Amino acid sequence: MFTDGSSCVDGSRAGLILTNPEGAEFTYAMRFRFEATNNEAEYEALIVGLRIAEKLGIKNLQANVDSRLVANQVNGSYIAKELGMVQYLNKVKTLAKSFKEFSIKQIPRSENKKADALSKIASTSFAHLNKQVLVEELKEKSINEEEILDIVEEEGNTWMTPIQEYLTKEILPEDKKKARAVRRKAAKYAIINGTLYKKSFLGLWLRCVRPLQANYVLREIHEGSCIMHSGPRSVVAKVIQTGYYWPTMHTDARNLIRECNDCQIHRHVLRNP
Secondary structure (H helix, E strand, C coil): CEEEEEEECCEEEEEEEEECCCCCEEEEEEEECCCCCHHHHHHHHHHHHHHHHHHCCCCEEEEEECCHHHHHHHHCCCCCCCHHHHHHHHHHHHHHCCCCEEEEEECCHHHCHHHHHHHHHCCCCHHHCCCCEEEEEECCCHHHCCCCCCCCCCCCCCCCHHHHHHHHHCCCCCCHHHHHHHHHHHCCEEEECCEEEEECCCCCEEEECCHHHHHHHHHHHHHCCCCCCCCHHHHHHHHHHHCEECCCHHHHHHHHHHHHHHHHHHHHHHHCC
């Protein structure tokens, strides 16, 4: 992971590049609605990167940051004294516990040109950005947000059950037609550390989720922390980039956005009779 945060006259921003074990690269350009120092912007990018890496199922993470202060505080070489830096440091240490191995180091800007470029992109017009670059607009500092509880595990059979049973126990439905369908689908799936994953057309392994989890992921992306009020295709693309999959994601996204738009129209009518 490579991050670069900066603060200047036209606002604070950061760039993030994350590469998973399969070699797929995730690029993010972030801009902040709040004032942040260079080191705070660096911490924000680091925290976002840690969260994405965890969702992608990455176990070992090497973080390369632009800030010597941030790297040395996380390593323990420097002591964080200011309240804000202490809070950022505690947040990073908590997230880092999710990884089997985690290390961080400061690298020269000459070795971090791509992340530096992404941080500059974040201050430009969205219309000129490459579609493969995800732009995040952060409303509040990560140290000010409320902790989100873990997604509740659902009981009972779901769309995942037949595939999991075949991959783990070689159990197939009695109906021959359904059995062939399950066997054909299962070729695109794998069980990794007890979790079901599906290989996407880009070669990425996406974590499969149940209906309740899927609803949580959609709402979090569309109207939650990501504040991404956009069309179904963009929302689904974001879900995939984040590392999740379920069969009805396109339909669910359309229904959620339709519901959201209906609510907005209703509020507008009430405010403007």
